[in-house]
Amino acid sequence: MAVCAVGTLFRVASVFAQGQELPAPEAWAALDRGDAAKAAAIFRDELDRSPRNAMLYYGAGYANFALGRSDAAISLLKHAIEYDPKFVSAMVLLAQVAYQSADLDLALRTIEKAAALAPADRRIAQQLEQWRKESAVHNSLEEKLGTHFNVLYEGSTDRALGDHVAKVLESAYWRIGQTLSIYPSETLNVILYTNRQFRDITRAPAWAGGGYDGRIRLPVGGALRSPKSLERVVTHEFVHAAIRSAAANNVPTWVNEGLASYLEGPDHTWAAQVIKAAPELIRMEDLVNGFDEFDGPTALVAYAESLVAGQLLCEKLGPNVGTFLQMLGSGHSVDQALSTHNVQPDAFYAEWRKRIGAK
């Protein structure tokens, strides 16, 4: 099995500057209730009327980011900063979007500007320090460029491993693509770290064997040294990347980790064993928002239960897993997306509970 940490964006600080009147209030209200498509449409109309309004660009950038349109979000946020060169919130958001799109240079440049404008903001200062550290590590690595993947590794020691990871990824690309009907078009960055760099840069919990947050991060040593577990870990992280390309947001952790754990390899017996031995089962509601808070043994149960759900999704949805994920990404709930694909949500959850042996 392969467990990993999937990164989430830190919440962007409220844009509601004290005492400042907000343009297009109904668009912000739509954003607030998660209707990013509606918000984006209103912001677009408002920008036609006021094409130099930095706050409207910011809102439009935010909405597009929520819709998974990173390129559009980056361009809109750049406009926001162009029209208001002291717009720190827009810089913080632009830096985050750039970072998630694996553009560390732009992220770093932008957060540097924000830090200069808001020197007392500790969160910005910490982010800047973290990314500087990461940039220094990456600059010391060698890069192998491919069509679907760029692999970064320590040139003096890990070239063979880097080559192998690239091969495994290329085959996972087509195999997983076929299963999920998702073929990510953007080149994905994959970085091989020493174990210490991995903990340092990802701040992943100790049980994590890999991570995905816009690029795949893998600790060299341990799992990667065994060919079989290398394949699982690498495939697992690639599934996260494929899911992200179909649905940038709004994917419950049990869906994300469930599909990754189910599709990482052919052997699923560990999950049944973990569930059988678990002192306590976890409810589906507690598998929605990340596993980072769980300790090692609990996280294992969470992965095992998610795997069962991931398998069930694949069985029930067949070739429609990709469109199911796209529906989640555009703001639909799991229940809505299941129903659209003729899967009764209640029956789905009942079957899941039966399979994990819950009462």
Ligand SMILES: [Zn+2]
């Ligand atoms: Zn994972």
